[in-house]
Amino acid sequence: xxxxxYTESENGSFKKTxxxxxxxxxxxxxxxxxxxxxxxxxxxxxxxxxxxxxxxVLEITNxxxxxxxxxxxxxxxxxxxxxxDATVVVLSQTANAKFMAxxxxxxxxxxxxxxxxxxxxxxxxxKIKHSVYTxxxxxxxxxxxxxxxxxLGKNAYGLxxxxxxxxxxxxxxxxxxxxxxxxxxxxxxxxxTIADAEVVVSxxxxxKGPENWGMIEEMATILGAATACxxxxxxxxxxxxxxxxxxTGKPVAATLYIAIGISGAIQHxxxxxxxxxKVVINTDPEAPFFKAADYxxxxxxxxxxxxxxxxxxxxxxxxx
Amino acid sequence: xxxxxxxxxxxxxxxxxxxxxxDTKFDTNGVNFVINPNDEFGLTRxxxxxxxxxxxVHVVNVGGPETxxxxxxxxxxxxxxxxxxxxxxxxxxxVALQLAxxxxxxxxxxxxxxxxxIDYNGGMVPGMLAKMIGANFVNTCxxxxxxxxxxxxxxxxxxxxxxxxxxxxxxxxxxxxxxxESDLRIPNMRGIMQARSKPLHVxxxxxxxxxxxxxxxxxxxxxxxxxxxDNVDELIDLLHNEAKVI
Numbered sequence: 302x303x304x305x306x307y308t309e310s311e312n313g314s315f316k317k318t319x320x321x322x323x324x325x326x327x328x329x330x331x332x333x334x335x336x337x338x339x340x341x342x343x344x345x346x347x348x349x350x351x352x353x354x355x356x357x358v359l360e361i362t363n364x365x366x367x368x369x370x371x372x373x374x375x376x377x378x379x380x381x382x383x384x385x386d387a388t389v390v391v392l393s394q395t396a397n398a399k400f401m402a403x404x405x406x407x408x409x410x411x412x413x414x415x416x417x418x419x420x421x422x423x424x425x426x427x428k429i430k431h432s433v434y435t436x437x438x439x440x441x442x443x444x445x446x447x448x449x450x451x452x453l454g455k456n457a458y459g460l461x462x463x464x465x466x467x468x469x470x471x472x473x474x475x476x477x478x479x480x481x482x483x484x485x486x487x488x489x490x491x492x493x494t495i496a497d498a499e500v501v502v503s504x505x506x507x508x509k510g511p512e513n514w515g516m517i518e519e520m521a522t523i524l525g526a527a528t529a530c531x532x533x534x535x536x537x538x539x540x541x542x543x544x545x546x547x548x549t550g551k552p553v554a555a556t557l558y559i560a561i562g563i564s565g566a567i568q569h570x571x572x573x574x575x576x577x578x579k580v581v582i583n584t585d586p587e588a589p590f591f592k593a594a595d596y597x598x599x600x601x602x603x604x605x606x607x608x609x610x611x612x613x614x615x616x617x618x619x620x621x
Numbered sequence: 622x623x624x625x626x627x628x629x630x631x632x633x634x635x636x637x638x639x640x641x642x643x644d645t646k647f648d649t650n651g652v653n654f655v656i657n658p659n660d661e662f663g664l665t666r667x668x669x670x671x672x673x674x675x676x677x678v679h680v681v682n683v684g685g686p687e688t689x690x691x692x693x694x695x696x697x698x699x700x701x702x703x704x705x706x707x708x709x710x711x712x713x714x715x716v717a718l719q720l721a722x723x724x725x726x727x728x729x730x731x732x733x734x735x736x737x738x739i740d741y742n743g744g745m746v747p748g749m750l751a752k753m754i755g756a757n758f759v760n761t762c763x764x765x766x767x768x769x770x771x772x773x774x775x776x777x778x779x780x781x782x783x784x785x786x787x788x789x790x791x792x793x794x795x796x797x798x799x800x801x802e803s804d805l806r807i808p809n810m811r812g813i814m815q816a817r818s819k820p821l822h823v824x825x826x827x828x829x830x831x832x833x834x835x836x837x838x839x840x841x842x843x844x845x846x847x848x849x850x851d852n853v854d855e856l857i858d859l860l861h862n863e864a865k866v867i
Binding site for chain 1: 632634635638640658659712713714717739740741742743744745746747748749751752753757758759760761763773776777778779780781782783784785786787788796797798801802803830831832833834835836837838839840841844845847848849850851852853854856857859860861864866867
């Protein structure tokens, strides 16, 4: 018996979610009285994982895994899990992890629960809480299979350091030729993504037109934030679909979500429910968003945002 | 080309979510059910293939008789035949297993599902189905072109897009982008009339036991009232000293 955690990396460096899933998986391993094995693919500096509680790291180094391939990655993780006799496998909820988790579940004949928000409530039977109805509710779900797969929601557990050191060993899975080839990747490397961002600055129809997004971009730059938008804004083509936040768009689990000129339709609020602190700037004091927010300013974005940007710049300069 | 579109029957996006029977069941009282939005984008793309390239389009749902109006709506939009697998949709694995049976018997080239249903948000059925039937799989698919037996798909990745080349048979987890919001079709009277006479097959589910099941539900704790501030200095102070997020 053991717990296995997949630690995702990009260009050799671990993502922050990798440290969060290790922290979380360590807590489960402790509860089960067993060890935690992390598995990495083409990552360097795997000793970092020990800081968050990994006892062992299986390092997979393989050029054919340079591009993400759901089949090959799922097979690699499944074989690592089997080699460690893992009864619990933990993954994050990045696009790639969500892509391959169902394949791992079929490989390991395991029950899989996604969008998990807490440690298991009980081990026997294995019951775990996860968000459903797009963050409008939680379900306590029981997993019946010997092997359990957990998809941990971003920022659901946080980082927890321990003083352990991890032992690394090489692991070579047997991989089949894939039928799916990556032709091209189109990704802005200088921008923070909504998936990775701690702070998200989001704007809606209140901005009146795409030409007014300069001040939103500026605020995002000052705060090291990602930019996002409401559904009407992406439907009108003011911003790309990739920025659309809400029930049919992206979920946002940020530490700070700043909504500017967004009224707060129920579908939008559902998408941001798991964000920690929500700030609303809107001219309409009756906007439903104020009921879902922590802090609010009733006022015109065109007056307030430039002021806020100036003050934030000064604040950042002081607190750098 | 034979296309199968998997349809989930879900509460519409404006629904108030409540639970009944000591929080063990979703309360359907006053709730309007619709085609899962992610599936509807896929269904609309399937109609495009049918009209531009020639294809037969079947829709399938796992669930009781109460889900039939949702399947009829898919027929009214233009699907040729519907299949209802008469078994409750418990966990994602069971649903995938039921769909795999239909998929294998029907010999479909392309199977379109949604990235996730907006009720359980499991995001696992298309991937499990693909693995069970040995088909290729593209998740969070925002563009799909088919030529002969090869497919070019674009998928959304964190912070961008990735273009993939793959082959049929293919399963996709679709979402907005496959078609635009403005491409979605509202069934017209002729479509609704035709849908009444199109085949809707009811099929018994295969024997299986769920790998997981929901035991109880709860709603998020009510949040405190918003703190309204008058100026940006106060806001920055609160975010820094009270919320400690900047």
